Amino acid sequence: MANELEWLAFDAKAVDGWIDKWFQLKSEKRIIAANLIEAMAYASLNGGKRMRAGLVCASARLAAKYSDRHPENQAIIVAAAVEFLHAYSLVHDDLPAMDDADLRRGVASTHKKFDEATAILAGDALQTAAFEVLSGPELELSFEKKLELVGSLSQAAGVSGMAGGQMLDLEAENKLFDISQVTEMQFLKTGALITASAVMGGITGGADSSMLSALTRYSKNLGIAFQIADDLLDYRGSAMQVGKPVGQDSIRGKASYVEHFGLDGATKKAEEFVEKACESLHDYAEHAIQLRSIANFTINRSY
Amino acid sequence: MANELEWLAFDAKAVDGWIDKWFQLKSEKRIIAANLIEAMAYASLNGGKRMRAGLVCASARLAAKYSDRHPENQAIIVAAAVEFLHAYSLVHDDLPAMDDADLRRGVASTHKKFDEATAILAGDALQTAAFEVLSGPELELSFEKKLELVGSLSQAAGVSGMAGGQMLDLEAENKLFDISQVTEMQFLKTGALITASAVMGGITGGADSSMLSALTRYSKNLGIAFQIADDLLDYRGSAMQVGKPVGQDSIRGKASYVEHFGLDGATKKAEEFVEKACESLHDYAEHAIQLRSIANFTINRSY
Numbered sequence: 001m002a003n004e005l006e007w008l009a010f011d012a013k014a015v016d017g018w019i020d021k022w023f024q025l026k027s028e029k030r031i032i033a034a035n036l037i038e039a040m041a042y043a044s045l046n047g048g049k050r051m052r053a054g055l056v057c058a059s060a061r062l063a064a065k066y067s068d069r070h071p072e073n074q075a076i077i078v079a080a081a082v083e084f085l086h087a088y089s090l091v092h093d094d095l096p097a098m099d100d101a102d103l104r105r106g107v108a109s110t111h112k113k114f115d116e117a118t119a120i121l122a123g124d125a126l127q128t129a130a131f132e133v134l135s136g137p138e139l140e141l142s143f144e145k146k147l148e149l150v151g152s153l154s155q156a157a158g159v160s161g162m163a164g165g166q167m168l169d170l171e172a173e174n175k176l177f178d179i180s181q182v183t184e185m186q187f188l189k190t191g192a193l194i195t196a197s198a199v200m201g202g203i204t205g206g207a208d209s210s211m212l213s214a215l216t217r218y219s220k221n222l223g224i225a226f227q228i229a230d231d232l233l234d235y236r237g238s239a240m241q242v243g244k245p246v247g248q249d250s251i252r253g254k255a256s257y258v259e260h261f262g263l264d265g266a267t268k269k270a271e272e273f274v275e276k277a278c279e280s281l282h283d284y285a286e287h288a289i290q291l292r293s294i295a296n297f298t299i300n301r302s303y
Numbered sequence: 304m305a306n307e308l309e310w311l312a313f314d315a316k317a318v319d320g321w322i323d324k325w326f327q328l329k330s331e332k333r334i335i336a337a338n339l340i341e342a343m344a345y346a347s348l349n350g351g352k353r354m355r356a357g358l359v360c361a362s363a364r365l366a367a368k369y370s371d372r373h374p375e376n377q378a379i380i381v382a383a384a385v386e387f388l389h390a391y392s393l394v395h396d397d398l399p400a401m402d403d404a405d406l407r408r409g410v411a412s413t414h415k416k417f418d419e420a421t422a423i424l425a426g427d428a429l430q431t432a433a434f435e436v437l438s439g440p441e442l443e444l445s446f447e448k449k450l451e452l453v454g455s456l457s458q459a460a461g462v463s464g465m466a467g468g469q470m471l472d473l474e475a476e477n478k479l480f481d482i483s484q485v486t487e488m489q490f491l492k493t494g495a496l497i498t499a500s501a502v503m504g505g506i507t508g509g510a511d512s513s514m515l516s517a518l519t520r521y522s523k524n525l526g527i528a529f530q531i532a533d534d535l536l537d538y539r540g541s542a543m544q545v546g547k548p549v550g551q552d553s554i555r556g557k558a559s560y561v562e563h564f565g566l567d568g569a570t571k572k573a574e575e576f577v578e579k580a581c582e583s584l585h586d587y588a589e590h591a592i593q594l595r596s597i598a599n600f601t602i603n604r605s606y
Contacts, residue, residue, distance in 0.1 A: 026462055031487045033470035036462055092427060097419035116400035120423070121470050124395060127427065128461035131434045135454040143446035150453050151438040158431035159329060159339055167336035167424050184334045 005297055007290055011057040012050035015079045019044055022080065022133070035114070039122035040129070043110045044087035049301070051226075051294065052086055052197040053079035058290035059201025059215055065287045067206030074141055078149060078204050081133040082197050085157055088126035089193075091119050093166065127157070141204065149200050156196035165189025179260045183224060190230075191223025198222075198291075217280035222295050225273035228257045228266050229299045235263065270299045308600055310593055314360040315353035318382045322347055325383065325436070338417070342425035343432070346413045347390035352604070354529075354597065355389055355500040356382035361593035362504025362518055368590045370509030377444055381452060381507045384436040385500050388460055391429035392496075394422050396469065430460070444507065451506050459499035468492025482563045486527060493533075494526025501525075501594075520583035525598050528576035531560045531569050532602045538566065573602045 023041045026032060060075035094101040094109035095116065102112050111119035133139065134149045141149075155161060165188025172185065198219035202212050235258050257266045277295045281288035326344045329335060363378035397404040397412035398419065405415050414422035436442065437452045444452075458464060468491025475488065501522035505515050538561050560569045580598045584591035 029463060031467075031471075031491065033462065033467040033474075035474065036467055036470040040462060088427075092423055095423060097423060117473050118470070120395055120398060120400060121466050121473075124391075124426070124430065125462040125466035127430055128457050128466060131453055132457035132461050135450050135457060143450045147438050147446045147450050147453070150434055150450070154431050154435035154438060158435050159336065159343060159428040160332060163424050163428035163431060164334075164336040164339055167339040167421070168334075170420055170424075171336075171338065188334065 005293055007058075008050070008054045008294065008297070011054050011076070011079065012048075014076045015050055015053045015083060016045055018076050018080045019083065022129075035118060036121055036125060039110055039114045039118045040087075040126050042113060043091045043119075043122055044084060044126060046105055046107065048083070048086075048105065050079075050083065051298070052082045052193065054294055055194065055197040055219065055222075055291075056082055056201035056204065058294060059198045059207070060205035062215075062281075062284060062287055062291060063202045063205025063207035063211060065284075066208070066211065069204075069206040071205040074139060075201060075204050077133060077139045078200055079197075081130040081149075081153065082193070082200065084126045084133065085130040085153060086193060088123040088130070089157075089162060089166070091123035091126065095119060098166075098170070130157075145203055148203050152196045152200050152203070156192040161188055161192035161196075162190075165192065179257070182256070182260075186227045187220070187223060190227050191220060194223040194226060195219040211284075214280050214283065218277045218291060218295075221273045221277035221280065222298060225270045225277065225295065226298045228270040228273065229301065231256045231258045232263070232266055232270065233302070234258075274299055308596055310361070311353070311357045311597065311600070314357050314379070314382065315351075317379045318353055318356045318386060319348055321379050321383045322386065325432075338421060339424055339428060342413055342417045342421045343390075343429050345416060346394045346422075346425055347387060347429060349408055349410060351386070351389075351408065353382075353386065354601070355385045355496065357597055358497065358500040358522065358525075358594075359385055359504035359507065361597060362501045362510070363508035365518075365584075365587060365590050365594060366505045366508025366510035366514060368587075369511070369514065372507075372509040374508040377442060378504060378507050380436060380442045381503055382500075384433040384452075384456065385496070385503065387429045387436065388433040388456060389496060391426040391433070392460075392465060392469070394426035394429065398422060401469075401473070433460075448506055452503050455499045455503050455506070459495040464491055464495035464499075465493075468495065482560070485559070485563075489530045490523070490526060493530050494523060497526040497529060498522040514587075517583050517586065521580045521594060521598075524576045524580035524583065525601060528573045528580065528598065529601045531573040531576065532604065534559045534561045535566070535569055535573065536605070537561075570602075577602055 020041070023037055027034065027037055056079040057075045060071040060078070063069070064071050090104060091110045093099050094104055095111055101109050103109060110122055114122070130153060131150060134146060134153065139146060157163065165185055168185040169189050177185065195216060198215040199212055202215045207215065234256070257269060261269055274295045278292050281291055323344070326340055330337065330340055359382040360378045363374040363381070366372070367374050393407060394413045396402050397407055398414055404412050406412060413425055417425070433456060434453060437449055437456065442449060460466065468488055471488040472492050480488065498519060501518040502515055505518045510518065537559070560572060564572055577598045581595050584594055
């Protein structure tokens with residue numbers, strides 16, 4: 001497992017390096033809100049798994065096997081944009097009016113480290129940064145592809161995607177959802193951005209429409225597996241491993257996969273979805289090895 | 304004055320209509336956060352002046368006089384995107400951790416009408432919606448132009464623009480700024496988006512680079528005039544006219560143009576900047592009449 005995933009750590013490092021450089025360049029402006037830059041950097045360079053970045057890079061590499069593209073550097077930039085978007089959602093999710101989380105990945109959440117106003121603005125500006133990066137000159141792709149990337153990310157992030165899912169998730173605290181509703185809600189909240197990551201990687205690497213469909217099927221199944229694995233971690237984990245107080249979601253009384261299927265049943269479900277995800281890539285044989293390893297990592301991770 | 308600005312009310316109505324339709328189409332999805340849509344619509348359809356929308360449309364019309372484009376419908380869509388972005392910034396600005404404003408344009412601010420979590424998400428999703436609209440299929444412009452629009456808006460809105468200005472503005476509560484620092488800070492907070500509106504309108508209408516430069520000079524001066532006029536309203540106005548408790552900014556003790564120049568001096572300054580704005584459009588003679596009327600409106604408005 002460890003060896004199979006060396007590339008993930010390698011990509012994570014490259015993306016972190018690119019993000020760090022981006023903030024450095026911003027800092028050199030004459031008039032700049034230094035405190036805001038610091039909060040944005042804090043929120044986006046805090047040692048996340050970079051699973052979404054890994055998906056972008058691995059999908060771009062898969063696509064490149066079948067196209068004439070060498071997307072390595074471009075994939076890192078696209079991955080940075082996706083991670084900016086993801087970081088924004090975490091900063092706002094942790095706010096007192098939302099999940100009210102003091103910790104994120106074992107350290108103070110952004111509003112605890114700075115203050116609430118700074119965290120709100122840092123999240124806002126991280127979202128903007130995602131679109132600034134995708135439309136900026138550093139990303140050397142055609143206008144058409146860059147616009148497709150902006151479209152994919154904005155559709156995944158907005159009211160019909162992630163933000164809508166967050167809203168439904170908040171409302172779920174006072175409602176009883178059945179398991180299919182939970183699955184759909186979770187797909188919006190988490191799955192939409194995971195799917196966009198794989199698809200955006202494909203676009204970056206020059207995937208044709210049949211590969212984009214395969215990547216979509218793969219990542220939709222991966223997204224559900226990821227969410228079930230999160231539920232399982234929530235039940236099994238310790239505060240140290242997941243980096244936030246455990247059992248929080250269950251305290252709020254939301255329906256979850258574990259509640260519905262039991263521990264063993266949910267574990268089996270997660271494995272089934274990973275299997276389905278990998279089957280979607282059947283046509284690409286050994287070229288899809290990184291995407292398969294990320295799928296297995298999703299349910300075997302301890303954080 | 305009233306007659307000169309009929310087009311502004313007309314454009315505002317067209318943009319409101321487009322925004323309303325956009326939310327209706329979203330509402331028809333099977334799984335959707337209805338409450339979030341409602342909050343987004345509340346925040347973006349609350350009878351604003353639509354000055355930014357007017358700038359987009361008027362600039363597009365000016366550009367169209369010198370190009371082979373008929374940008375009317377496209378300008379409305381671009382204007383809607385800018386107004387989404389503007390609405391997001393107001394929703395988040397009003398939050399308790401930010402300006403803590405209970406009223407916006409005479410009615411309950413979004414977090415008062417709904418709740419804080421919903422307002423945070425509504426602002427987030429309104430920002431995303433801006434980029435979704437600019438990259439979406441409804442906007443019939445070339446990939447290159449659409450990407451330019453995404454780039455202009457994201458640069459104006461992010462850490463080097465509006466969000467950075469908001470951060471500096473919050474910090475200004477505990478600092479003494481001189482008038483040139485106030486001007487630069489206000490340019491980021493308000494002027495960047497006003498400038499982007501004019502430039503984006505120009506791009507939509509097919510402006511060449513010399514017209515885009517003129518529109519930039521025009522709107523930078525307009526932005527400063529707008530801010531001074533806001534300061535003047537803050538000192539002179541009544542709660543009913545500006546739709547929020549007056550004197551708030553001064554209570555927090557920020558430096559302002561009025562404090563610096565006095566009432567008469569600030570009024571004169573605002574007029575000078577409007578004059579400079581109009582001079583920037585000298586080459587375009589009577590074709591720039593709408594942009595001139597919007598500049599005059601900026602300092603003569605009572606709200």
